[in-house]
Structure formats: structure tokens, C-alpha cells
Amino acid sequence: MARVRLGVEERREELLRAAVEQIELRGAAALRISDVAAALGVSSALVLYHFETKEKLVAAAFAYAADADLARLHKLLGRSTSAERRLRAAVRWYSPTGQAKGWRLWIEGWAVSLREPTLREVAGDLDRRWRGALVEVIAEGVAAGEFDCPDPKASAERLTALLDGLAVRMTVHPGVLGRRAMDAWVDEAVVRELGLRRGAKQETPGRS
Amino acid sequence: MARVRLGVEERREELLRAAVEQIELRGAAALRISDVAAALGVSSALVLYHFETKEKLVAAAFAYAADADLARLHKLLGRSTSAERRLRAAVRWYSPTGQAKGWRLWIEGWAVSLREPTLREVAGDLDRRWRGALVEVIAEGVAAGEFDCPDPKASAERLTALLDGLAVRMTVHPGVLGRRAMDAWVDEAVVRELGLRRGAKQETPGRS
């Protein structure tokens, strides 16, 4: 097997990617070291060579995924356009209708966080940073006169909660909610929270 | 052990209750038959005598919990008061600030549902019935002229999503969100979705 010898970093990343994939597929508890190894055509022992323990592997995998998500987010928020455009891009990505393949992983992550403090830390951090970034764009939008939002922190919180809730439903029970409706609702919430005037592209039910 | 011989139903219920407890404690994957048995002071073999398989036990446990939740809900909604009062009681109970000890279980349940069709069925059913019941009260309220809500189904959907999202945060990262704020937000959403006039008890930020 494994004709190629890799540097520690490369191998670790490969392994983490494979681990994330397996966790999405089978769940963190049912993760088998041998599956991760097999996915890359290497020996199980190699996995343990890089991560001493299955637990450590899982923790590292979640942390890796969190970092990736955060990086992606900052890329979206870093562009130089209006705060609204950036905010919407971020929301669209976070939305379960956007190709956020990550949702399975984070639902799994929540469950694990319920009893593994390490993971709770990771998940909490991701959460915190996410919301922090949101708050920041909103604040920028307010400063630029784009938004009318008295409490960016609260708005971010409510928006995130709504998105999380919808995402769970979309992910766990796919096909029950139409993307059409979902997108409209999210848009509606964004408009409401940011005090935007313009109606959505979709025919948003005209609640004041 | 087990001085007492019980009828099938009694024993099954005891076992299911214990199983639910263990799942909340350790998670569905880490559930050990022997723990469930030990919790009741009976032999592991007995557990398998009533539920042939660990999987079946877990499935039954979730179904049992779902039934209990539904029963509770119907009790709340069955009272004879205004639709608003009943609706609020239900929401208060479902809210993570209410003593919904069940949230850990259902977060776990979502994760398991990601790959066990049986459980997805159970969870989906609970979800469906929950929302159905909500829609019903809302419709009643509309009929009685209490609410102004053009689309009860959509309102129920949005409300549930918000509650789910908040609940996850409260449950996974306890102490991050103040109940005070949470309750205010939920109230705000209820008022908005149902077209109620009266402001919340809390000082709801005055978005129109």
C-alpha cells in the first residue's frame, strides 16, 4: 500500500478530510479508524500514528471542518461590496438551500457536543466566530446607512437561530420544505432584521 | 436480582424509560444494554428478551418519548381557553427555557435520523404532528378572530424553526443566551406571526 510518503502536514490533512467524510457518512460514534485508512489506501496503524486516539481524530476532524467553514465565511465577507450583498452571500451559503454540505456534520457535532467538552468548545467557537462575523457586517451596514438595525447582536442571534432551525429540518427531513418557501422566509427575516425596504425577489407574503 | 415479575407492558415501559434516560445521558450510539438493565436492577438478558436488538430498543425508546411529548402537547392544547393562551402554553413548553428536558434527546435523535430511516420516520412523525397541532390552534384562533394570520402553516413552520434553532443553542451551549432575551424574542415572533397587538411583558425592542 501507500507508495507515497508524505510530509506530516499533507498526510494529516488528507486524513482529516477523509475523517470528516466518514463522520458525515456514518456518524462520529460509528466512525471506524479502518474506514478512514481504507479511504486513502493506507494502514489503520498510520491513522493512529498521526492521531494517537480515535477521540483525538474526531476532535481534530471537527476542528478542521470548523476552520474550513470559517475561512469560507471570511472569504465571502471580505469581498468589497455593499454590506448587504456580503451579508446576503453569507446567509445564502449558511442556508440549507445553499450547498452547505456541512449541515450533516454539524448536526452530528451538536449531538457529540452534548457530552464531549472538547467538541463543545470547538462547536462553540465556530458559533461564536460565525455570529461575530455577522454582527460585524451588520454593524458596517448600519454605519454605512444601508441597514436600520438597533441591535446587531440580537439580530444576528435571531437570524442564526432561524437558519439553524430551518437547516435542521431541511437536512433531517429533506423534501418536506420547498426551497422556494425557505428562501422566501429567510429573505423576509433578513429584510425585517435589517430594516431594508425592498421586497424579496420571491413573492414574499406581504406582512408589514 | 429482580424479585418482581412484571407484566410485559409494565416492564417494557420501565425499560423504555430507562433507555431514554441513558440515551439522554450517553447518546444513542454509546448506549449499553447493560446500563439500561443495571438502572433497573435486572439482567441484560431481560432487556433483550423484551427487545430483541439494541437497535430495536433505541427505536422504541425514541418512539416512546415522542408519544409522551405528543400526549403532553395535546393536554396543553386541549384545555378550554382562548387559542392564544393555549398556543402560548405550548410554545412556552417547547421553548428551551421551559423545562423541556427532552431537547438533548431530540438533538441526539436528529443525528441518528441522519442515517436510520426508522428513526427518521419517528422524528418526522413527531415533527409533523407537532406542527399540525400548532396549525390547528392557530386556525382556531383565526376563526375566533383572535389572530390575524394569513398562512397558519407557514407561521407554524417559521415559529418552529426559530424555536428549534434557539433550543439547540440553549441546549448545546448553555448559559450563552439569557432566558430573558430568548423569551422576549419568542414572544416577539409569536406576536408578529399571529398579528397580535399587545406588546410583550418584557421590553420588546420596538420594531414595527
Place this chain on the structure above:
DNA sequence: CTCGATACTGACTCACGATTCAGTTGTGGA
């Protein structure tokens, strides 16, 4: 070229936890 560090492997060990089974005992009906 060659040596030491480092990536990597195959073949264990080992514990654990689900499931099985051959009984044992309590119970309700005749």
C-alpha cells in the same frame, strides 16, 4: 554513499459489549 530520523506497515493483543442459550422460578388457570 550511508546513516539516522521519520513515515509507514502487518500482525498481533485485548477488552468490551451484543447476542445466545440452557436453564430456573413465579404465576394463573384447571
Place this chain on the structure above:
DNA sequence: TCCACAACTGAATCGTGAGTCAGTATCGAG
């Protein structure tokens, strides 16, 4: 009172998968 059955147990079995270990092969530095 006795029996048949249902509830229940203790002691196996048995598969599985994490973690260990004694190497092997490759690479870069000198």
C-alpha cells in the same frame, strides 16, 4: 395441587474494532 407458560437469569460465545509493537522502506543531510 399441579402444570404449562411466561418472565427472568448466569454464564457462555463471538465478532469487532481500538490500540500496540517490532519491524521495513524512504528520504534528506552530511
